[in-house]
Amino acid sequence: xxxxxxxxxxxxxxxxxxxxxxxxxxxxxxxxxxxxxxxxxxxxxxxxxxxxxxxxxxxxxxxxxxxxxxxxxxxxxxxxxxxxxxxxxxxxxxxxxxxxxxxxxxxxxxxxxxxxxxxxxxxxxxxxxxxxx
Amino acid sequence: xxxxxxxxxxxxxxxxxxxxxxxxxxxxxxxxxxxxxxxxxxxxxxxxxxxxxxxxxxxxxxxxxxxxxxxxxxxxxxxxxxxxxxxxxxxxxxxxxxxxxxxxxxxxxxxxxxxxxxxxxxxxxxxxxxxxxxxxxxxxxxxxxxxxxxxxxxxxxxxxxxxxxxxxxxxxxxxxxxxxxxxxxxxxxxxxxxxxxxxxxxxxxxxxxxxxxxxxxxxxxxxxxxxxxxxxxxxxxxxxxxxxxxxxxxxxxxxxxxxxxxxxxxxxxxxxxxxxxxxxxxxxxxxxxxxxxxxxxxxxxxxxxxxxxxxxxxxxxxxxxxxxxxxxxxxxxxxxxxxxxxxxxxxxxxxxxxxxxxxxxxxxxxxxxxxxxxxxxxxxxxxxxxxxxxxxxxxxxxxxxxxxxxxxxxxxxxxxxxxxxxxxxxxxxxxxxxxxxxxxxxxxxxxxxxxxxxxxxxxxxxxxxxxxxxxxxxxxxxxxxxxxxxxxxxxxxxxxxxxxxxxxxxxxxxxxxxxxxxxxxxxxxxxxxxxxxxxxxxxxxxxxxxxxxxxxxxxxxxxx
Numbered sequence: 001x002x003x004x005x006x007x008x009x010x011x012x013x014x015x016x017x018x019x020x021x022x023x024x025x026x027x028x029x030x031x032x033x034x035x036x037x038x039x040x041x042x043x044x045x046x047x048x049x050x051x052x053x054x055x056x057x058x059x060x061x062x063x064x065x066x067x068x069x070x071x072x073x074x075x076x077x078x079x080x081x082x083x084x085x086x087x088x089x090x091x092x093x094x095x096x097x098x099x100x101x102x103x104x105x106x107x108x109x110x111x112x113x114x115x116x117x118x119x120x121x122x123x124x125x126x127x128x129x130x131x132x133x
Numbered sequence: 134x135x136x137x138x139x140x141x142x143x144x145x146x147x148x149x150x151x152x153x154x155x156x157x158x159x160x161x162x163x164x165x166x167x168x169x170x171x172x173x174x175x176x177x178x179x180x181x182x183x184x185x186x187x188x189x190x191x192x193x194x195x196x197x198x199x200x201x202x203x204x205x206x207x208x209x210x211x212x213x214x215x216x217x218x219x220x221x222x223x224x225x226x227x228x229x230x231x232x233x234x235x236x237x238x239x240x241x242x243x244x245x246x247x248x249x250x251x252x253x254x255x256x257x258x259x260x261x262x263x264x265x266x267x268x269x270x271x272x273x274x275x276x277x278x279x280x281x282x283x284x285x286x287x288x289x290x291x292x293x294x295x296x297x298x299x300x301x302x303x304x305x306x307x308x309x310x311x312x313x314x315x316x317x318x319x320x321x322x323x324x325x326x327x328x329x330x331x332x333x334x335x336x337x338x339x340x341x342x343x344x345x346x347x348x349x350x351x352x353x354x355x356x357x358x359x360x361x362x363x364x365x366x367x368x369x370x371x372x373x374x375x376x377x378x379x380x381x382x383x384x385x386x387x388x389x390x391x392x393x394x395x396x397x398x399x400x401x402x403x404x405x406x407x408x409x410x411x412x413x414x415x416x417x418x419x420x421x422x423x424x425x426x427x428x429x430x431x432x433x434x435x436x437x438x439x440x441x442x443x444x445x446x447x448x449x450x451x452x453x454x455x456x457x458x459x460x461x462x463x464x465x466x467x468x469x470x471x472x473x474x475x476x477x478x479x480x481x482x483x484x485x486x487x488x489x490x491x492x493x494x495x496x497x498x499x500x501x502x503x504x505x506x507x508x509x510x511x512x513x514x515x516x517x518x519x520x521x522x523x524x525x526x527x528x529x530x531x532x533x534x535x536x537x538x539x540x541x542x543x544x545x546x547x548x549x550x551x552x553x554x555x556x557x558x559x560x561x562x563x564x565x566x567x568x569x570x571x572x573x574x575x576x577x578x579x580x581x582x583x584x585x586x587x588x589x590x591x592x593x594x595x596x597x598x599x600x601x602x603x604x605x606x607x608x609x610x611x612x613x614x615x616x617x618x619x620x621x622x623x624x625x626x627x628x629x630x631x632x633x634x635x636x637x638x639x640x641x642x643x644x645x646x647x648x649x650x651x652x653x654x655x656x657x658x659x660x661x662x663x664x665x666x667x668x669x670x671x672x673x674x675x676x677x678x679x680x681x682x683x684x685x686x687x688x689x690x691x692x693x
Contacts, residue, residue, distance in 0.1 A: 019381050
């Protein structure tokens with residue numbers, strides 16, 4: 001029997017849009033994952049510290065402030081520095097043309113608005129490291 | 134409202150119709166669904182008759198400009214003066230947004246509305262590490278009075294009304310606005326406009342906060358009282374349902390939670406000894422226009438009736454102006470889709486029409502690119518033209534409350550009112566609005582509605598054209614999207630640092646110390662000393678930091 005997937009759900013940046021992140025957090029919980037939600041307005045440093053401490057398989061980050069090109073590469077670099085073996089999945093309002101750069105910076109997947117909850121769950125599972133699937 | 138014998142005759146006629154024509158028809162052709170509901174989940178009937186409004190006395194509907202204001206706050210409504218067309222704008226530096234303002238005024242816009250960037254909303258200067266990547270992105274960056282000057286350069290503030298979407302730092306922006314007006318030698322009593330300043334809906338829905346609830350409520354009181362004393366035409370608050378709806382609440386919850394917040398503000402100010410009729414006439418509201426057309430019209434009408442009764446019966450207001458709900462309206466951004474973005478123009482037009490038929494005092498129509506970017510100039514122009522077409526081509530403005538008297542709309546207005554009053558009774562039973570916020574009650578209710586909506590959308594029960602029905606392969610957007618100038622952050626950082634070098638540092642320091650001293654006295658009003666601080670060149674981030682040291686920060690226990 002495999003252990004449930006452990007997922008950290010995080011909001012980085014200063015925006016307070018948490019409708020999507022809460023729906024996604026609940027969908028993952030309903031799908032049997034262990035979900036830890038950081039709450040709002042977190043810095044990349046705080047998110048990575050929580051990811052390490054909670055030993056999660058996936059870090060799901062929601063951002064709707066437009067600051068993703070600054071905050072996501074920074075978060076990915078901090079995860080690498082911390083040697084955290086967790087996949088980074090990004091969600092929110094993100095222009096299509098920014099997606100390749102986010103993936104190049106270390107995001108395993110970028111899930112946009114209008115993705116139904118079940119699709120988000122599936123893509124989080126797919127992004128998780130092999131050991132956790 | 135009607136003769137009881139006549140109502141009985143209508144009831145019988147309806148029963149006969151159901152037994153004959155309807156029954157035969159349904160046998161041949163069943164309806165598409167077994168039950169029909171509004172966006173909020175209220176059941177709706179197949180058809181309405183006078184029997185459905187028999188319990189509503191005419192006095193509850195009345196005439197426009199008259200208690201309980203169901204039909205509108207003014208007797209002539211749009212026959213006298215159209216709603217204010219107020220497209221929100223904000224990006225980059227004060228100069229950048231000022232250019233967009235001038236463009237919108239040139240296009241026939243009649244009021245201004247400012248969106249601030251996240252650091253300004255959250256109380257960080259542009260050179261604070263927390264501001265990195267966010268400066269001038271979702272709105273305009275304002276650190277000091279200099280930025281405010283650039284923002285309104287060439288705009289006649291005695292002629293055009295200005296609304297500012299700002300909350301935890303609202304009192305600082307209000308102080309800057311006053312300081313700017315004084316610098317220009319303007320009469321404060323002639324300034325019209327609104328500062329959003331509705332902090333309670335931040336804890337509930339929009340989630341941009343700084344201080345704990347108690348000191349935040351004190352700031353609310355200070356703004357409301359300052360404006361009552363010095364700014365006769367200025368609205369010190371926009372009690373907002375919009376964000377509650379965008380966070381996932383139904384329309385019924387939107388009105389109920391907004392009213393609960395309004396009640397808390399009135400209690401806060403009256404508790405300090407200010408009579409209700411001194412400040413209540415300047416309390417303004419802000420609602421969304423959602424997708425369910427008739428429910429929205431009914432919602433606006435119900436909100437006016439509920440507020441009028443709350444003010445009269447609960448708070449003993451005696452001036453009609455204290456009971457008269459006025460509101461700004463914005464079409465629902467969360468209904469817009471990234472797929473097939475031109476469809477958003479149609480969605481927005483229908484939502485805007487419900488706002489006009491519901492009697493809005495000012496209106497923002499969303500840009501068609503709102504689902505994925507800050508609106509481009511073209512998107513904003515189409516949105517403004519949508520309002521102008523409603524105003525000048527459809528003739529819906531000729532008659533006040535044209536849907537009043539529709540058996541459906543009147544019945545739905547009463548249904549919305551009843552549901553809202555039931556929620557308000559629950560909030561009272563919980564010990565009031567602030568207690569319910571502290572317990573996460575509103576937050577949980579909203580998250581639950583948002584989750585149910587997402588499930589219905591995923592199941593296809595909640596149809597979204599282009600997303601779960603009539604889906605097409607993605608195509609590049611037909612509208613060029615607004616790009617943030619990458620140099621903005623550096624320019625704005627240089628600017629705030631230049632102000633810090635130029636000002637009299639000792640004087641600023643002394644004023645910031647006085648700010649803290651005034652803050653320690655809960656009976657004192659913080660506005661006058663804040664105005665002095667910004668006049669001397671204190672930054673927004675400095676003012677906030679001093680008070681954060683004193684009051685601490687709000688910490689949410691998230692629920693999902």
